[in-house]
Amino acid sequence: MFKIIHAQFLAPGIKRFVIDAPRIARKQKPGQFVILRIYEEGERIPVTIENSDPERGTINIVVQSAGKTTNLLNSLNTGDSILDVVGPLGKPSEIANYGTVVVVGGGVGTAMAYPTAAALKRAGNRVLSIVGARSKELVILESEMRAVSDALMISTDDGSYADKGFVTDKLRQLIQNGTRIDLVVAVGPIVMMKAVSELTRQENIHTVVSLNPIMIDGTGMCGGCRVLIDGKSQFACVDGPEFDGHKVDFGVLVQRNSMYRECEQLSMEEFKRNQHTCVATFQEVQGAQR
Amino acid sequence: MSPATKSKNPVPMKERMKVPRQLMPEQAAEERAHNFEEVNLGYSAELAQREAQRCLECAKPTCTENCPVGVKVKEFVELIVAGDFLAAAAKVREDCVLPAITGRVCPQEDQCEGKCLLSKKVKPLGIGYLERFVADYEQKMGTHVVPKVAPTGKKVAVVGSGPSGLTVAGDLIQKGHKVRVFEALHEIGGVLVYGIPEFRLPKQIVREQIDYMHEMGVEFETDVVVGRTVTIDELMEEEGYDAVYIGTGAGLPQFMNIPGEHLNGVYSANEFLTRINLMKAYKFPVYDEPMLDLHGKNVAVIGGGNTALDAIRSALRLGAAKAYVLYRRSEAEMPARAEEVHHAQQEGIDFQMLTAPVEFLSDGKGWLTAARCVRMELGEPDSSGRRRPLPVAGSEFDLPLSVAIMAIGTTANPIVQTTTPGLGTNKRGYIVASEETQRTTRKGVFAGGDIVTGAATVILAMGAGRRAAKSIHEYLTTGEW
Numbered sequence: 001m002f003k004i005i006h007a008q009f010l011a012p013g014i015k016r017f018v019i020d021a022p023r024i025a026r027k028q029k030p031g032q033f034v035i036l037r038i039y040e041e042g043e044r045i046p047v048t049i050e051n052s053d054p055e056r057g058t059i060n061i062v063v064q065s066a067g068k069t070t071n072l073l074n075s076l077n078t079g080d081s082i083l084d085v086v087g088p089l090g091k092p093s094e095i096a097n098y099g100t101v102v103v104v105g106g107g108v109g110t111a112m113a114y115p116t117a118a119a120l121k122r123a124g125n126r127v128l129s130i131v132g133a134r135s136k137e138l139v140i141l142e143s144e145m146r147a148v149s150d151a152l153m154i155s156t157d158d159g160s161y162a163d164k165g166f167v168t169d170k171l172r173q174l175i176q177n178g179t180r181i182d183l184v185v186a187v188g189p190i191v192m193m194k195a196v197s198e199l200t201r202q203e204n205i206h207t208v209v210s211l212n213p214i215m216i217d218g219t220g221m222c223g224g225c226r227v228l229i230d231g232k233s234q235f236a237c238v239d240g241p242e243f244d245g246h247k248v249d250f251g252v253l254v255q256r257n258s259m260y261r262e263c264e265q266l267s268m269e270e271f272k273r274n275q276h277t278c279v280a281t282f283q284e285v286q287g288a289q290r
Numbered sequence: 291m292s293p294a295t296k297s298k299n300p301v302p303m304k305e306r307m308k309v310p311r312q313l314m315p316e317q318a319a320e321e322r323a324h325n326f327e328e329v330n331l332g333y334s335a336e337l338a339q340r341e342a343q344r345c346l347e348c349a350k351p352t353c354t355e356n357c358p359v360g361v362k363v364k365e366f367v368e369l370i371v372a373g374d375f376l377a378a379a380a381k382v383r384e385d386c387v388l389p390a391i392t393g394r395v396c397p398q399e400d401q402c403e404g405k406c407l408l409s410k411k412v413k414p415l416g417i418g419y420l421e422r423f424v425a426d427y428e429q430k431m432g433t434h435v436v437p438k439v440a441p442t443g444k445k446v447a448v449v450g451s452g453p454s455g456l457t458v459a460g461d462l463i464q465k466g467h468k469v470r471v472f473e474a475l476h477e478i479g480g481v482l483v484y485g486i487p488e489f490r491l492p493k494q495i496v497r498e499q500i501d502y503m504h505e506m507g508v509e510f511e512t513d514v515v516v517g518r519t520v521t522i523d524e525l526m527e528e529e530g531y532d533a534v535y536i537g538t539g540a541g542l543p544q545f546m547n548i549p550g551e552h553l554n555g556v557y558s559a560n561e562f563l564t565r566i567n568l569m570k571a572y573k574f575p576v577y578d579e580p581m582l583d584l585h586g587k588n589v590a591v592i593g594g595g596n597t598a599l600d601a602i603r604s605a606l607r608l609g610a611a612k613a614y615v616l617y618r619r620s621e622a623e624m625p626a627r628a629e630e631v632h633h634a635q636q637e638g639i640d641f642q643m644l645t646a647p648v649e650f651l652s653d654g655k656g657w658l659t660a661a662r663c664v665r666m667e668l669g670e671p672d673s674s675g676r677r678r679p680l681p682v683a684g685s686e687f688d689l690p691l692s693v694a695i696m697a698i699g700t701t702a703n704p705i706v707q708t709t710t711p712g713l714g715t716n717k718r719g720y721i722v723a724s725e726e727t728q729r730t731t732r733k734g735v736f737a738g739g740d741i742v743t744g745a746a747t748v749i750l751a752m753g754a755g756r757r758a759a760k761s762i763h764e765y766l767t768t769g770e771w
Contacts, residue, residue: 023519037476043569043578044476069578084476086513216564216579219474219515220703221484223543223558233545233552238705252552255656259554263580270575 022057030115031093062111099182106188136161197245207245311413319636342370352405358753379428387460393422452480454739455537457755484568517705536737541703550650555658559697585609593697594624728758
């Protein structure tokens with residue numbers, strides 16, 4: 001059982017949880033993730049670690065509502081518990097002094113980009129950050145990102161905040177302005193990471209992306225998270241999650257992530273239909289555990 | 291036993307060969323092919339006693355010699371003949387901490403039963419069936435005795451809660467050491483819970499065995515990936531463990547690296563079985579973990595081991611219309627347990643021997659539609675001593691499939707090795723450990739099971755656990771490395 005010390009919405013449908021997980025808090029490094037299962041019949045899903053506090057023994061995770069599990073998770077509050085949280089998983093980001101690094105965070109991916117940006121800053125890099133979101137209310141961690149960046153650029157798809165456009169527009173501007181860029185780190189939706197990688201490929205700028213395939217165990221045992229890198233199968237949980245963006249077959253990633261779409265829709269429809277009872281029963285169980 | 295002790299067996303020695311091996315009652319093939327209930331139903335007390343009476347009571351029991359954990363077969367079988375089933379169970383437990391499990395999943399034909407004197411003339415003694423009987427009897431009576439021992443004050447960390455880790459834990463707790471088992475998944479049991487299906491090893495049986503270890507004082511901590519959540523060095527230096535046993539198991543599933551292996555519908559056997567066994571995806575949507583709907587679909591497994599058969603028999607139970615085993619050698623070379631092959635044949639699994647896929651074909655939208663296969667013939671023996679399969683020119687054919695499951699073996703999981711400085715590995719990445727003592731190249735660190743040998747069987751992993759427990763106890767007692 002992992003207790004939720006604090007839960008708070010950062011944006012509509014995006015919630016941050018501070019979780020009591022001393023072992024993970026001690027070991028977490030930027031770029032790593034956890035796998036969690038919220039109740040006995042639940043599935044195991046990988047979730048971004050935004051930050052950790054080794055002294056307090058807590059980790060912060062950020063979750064965006066998408067399917068049944070994330071919706072149920074985001075119905076949890078301070079004082080509730082999550083049945084299983086395991087991690088930190090995956091290889092940490094490679095932190096070094098590269099020179100000038102552009103860190104791109106798209107949507108909830110910003111939560112995973114943030115600790116990497118902070119670590120790159122501490123390592124002496126000039127960090128230029130680009131945060132993108134669909135609209136104003138979905139921009140998260142703006143002040144946190146600003147604090148660890150030499151410059152922060154924001155774009156929204158609909159122009160409801162900062163500049164209208166995509167993160168790639170901002171990146172293209174930087175390149176066109178003649179900014180020397182030694183590394184790009186991009187974390188966000190697959191389409192965004194693909195667009196960033198295509199842009200930087202033309203410019204020959206090394207680009208690291210963080211992949212989010214379907215996973216079960218997270219230790220390399222099941223092979224469900226295999227991704228095609230430079231034509232070869234690799235396991236995102238042990239070989240990644242970060243890979244050279246210019247070598248990733250994004251098409252295969254999108255295709256494999258769609259494998260259970262029918263099941264996911266079914267789960268979600270059922271959840272919506274019974275949302276009230278579902279959450280109520282769940283809360284009752286939580287209450288009994290407390 | 292002194293020569294004066296008379297056998298309690300009412301069947302005269304020369305009559306024993308005439309008693310046929312008692313058949314294991316089982317669910318009818320046509321029925322069980324559609325459910326996940328256990329195939330074998332277990333001996334009644336009458337059947338068990340009749341079978342036990344077949345034992346020739348050899349002066350030098352080769353069955354025990356050929357058992358990786360050294361179960362005293364003759365002695366426990368005699369206790370069954372005498373009708374003292376609880377004593378028989380206790381006798382098995384002296385050497386095997388998981389009798390209800392080994393009685394079900396050991397390849398007895400390669401171990402105890404393979405060396406049974408009876409097998410020279412007739413069928414061997416049903417040692418596995420008898421072991422299972424006494425373990426189940428003990429469980430049903432609810433009377434297993436928890437041995438009390440004086441604590442030694444020493445602490446041992448066991449990494450991995452599969453068969454070898456559980457054996458180490460069970461043996462060391464009985465020596466008075468404090469034992470804590472760390473498991474990466476959310477359930478205890480390793481391959482016993484994520485790999486072996488319900489119809490061959492009910493999870494309730496595994497839970498009961500683990501509950502018993504709990505009663506004996508073994509501590510368990512789930513959700514800990516040693517190497518990531520905590521390192522071996524931290525366990526020893528900061529958490530005060532005097533010794534560590536690494537039993538992390540088989541590791542990463544292998545693929546064939548043929549075109550189309552990334553298509554939707556191509557699984558590793560580990561993923562397929564984990565979804566079903568650990569995550570209960572066959573109960574979707576009651577359980578949330580999803581599974582492709584196999585009803586009316588063609589499914590094939592590639593490989594010929596127990597894992598391959600577990601996967602394809604699970605697919606059949608999930609409604610597959612056609613369920614194939616594609617194996618590149620012939621039936622004689624198949625590593626699966628004989629009983630599983632027999633059961634699978636009865637259930638209607640289509641064995642395509644001397645056949646291997648060379649490519650997976652798609653519908654153009656990323657979904658598997660067929661396997662392009664080639665027939666093989668056997669050439670000269672290879673490094674494994676088995677005849678090397680060679681493709682027959684011009685034998686290509688397409689087998690329509692919705693799901694293909696790769697069960698062609700595993701490679702070493704690197705997480706513990708890469709985070710433990712000074713821990714020696716071989717060129718395939720497995721941990722180097724002494725065959726006799728299971729000692730690694732690091733003081734106080736022992737290893738055994740699949741992470742040392744590569745994928746093998748439950749009982750061989752338990753055998754390694756047994757040797758490791760003995761040598762850990764020695765190390766903790768003498769302090770000598």
